[in-house]
Amino acid sequence: MRIAVFCGAHNGSDPAYQAAAKNLGHWIAENNYELVYGGSKLGLMGVVADSVLNEGGTVIGIMPEFLHDLERVHTHLTKMITVADLDERKKAMIQYADVCIALPGGVGTLEEISEAYSWARVGQNNSPCILFNVKNYYQLLQEFFDQMVEQDFLSKEDRQLVLFSESLSEMDTFIHDYYKK
Numbered sequence: 001m002r003i004a005v006f007c008g009a010h011n012g013s014d015p016a017y018q019a020a021a022k023n024l025g026h027w028i029a030e031n032n033y034e035l036v037y038g039g040s041k042l043g044l045m046g047v048v049a050d051s052v053l054n055e056g057g058t059v060i061g062i063m064p065e066f067l068h069d070l071e072r073v074h075t076h077l078t079k080m081i082t083v084a085d086l087d088e089r090k091k092a093m094i095q096y097a098d099v100c101i102a103l104p105g106g107v108g109t110l111e112e113i114s115e116a117y118s119w120a121r122v123g124q125n126n127s128p129c130i131l132f133n134v135k136n137y138y139q140l141l142q143e144f145f146d147q148m149v150e151q152d153f154l155s156k157e158d159r160q161l162v163l164f165s166e167s168l169s170e171m172d173t174f175i176h177d178y179y180k181k
Helices: 015-030 043-054 086-096 107-121 139-150 168-180
Strands: 002-006 034-037 058-064 079-083 099-102 129-132 162-165
Touching: 002 015, 002 086, 002 107, 015 034, 015 043, 015 168, 034 043, 034 086, 043 058, 058 086, 079 086, 086 107, 099 107, 107 129, 129 168, 139 162, 162 168
Parallel strands: 002 034, 002 099, 034 058, 058 079, 099 129, 129 162
Antiparallel strands: none
16 A cells, blocks of 8 residues: 655654654554655655655655755655656655545645545545644644535535544554445
């Protein structure tokens, strides 16, 4: 199983974000899953990749050519795929993935997981989408999605396609239940 992880090229202000990235990487490797991510050695991107690699796991990086210098490409990956632009990277990550997970990050991370979820809603992405809600980082977004349901802009069924959680065991259950449907 391939896990696409969207996350920041920064570490964030709380050490809990780095700890969560390390734990996620350990979980990916421990379960013999493969990591698909943006290919950088910076920030949480580098932390999750190094965590998988340190456990002997497989890491596939996908990076646009113009970011090779800016994001300092990770040079120890199992495989690096170079693409033309950010849209192509996002599409490739979603296509390669069986699961899409967002660690804390900035607007790019939010845009990536939102698109993966939006595509799932219309049948263009068959992967479960998870927001790793470290220290309630995504709590306001979770409440906003619930408000969308309350205001009839999002169906209850479609709301069930995305999980907000800080628990790896809950995520694992969500993933396996998702594929039982």
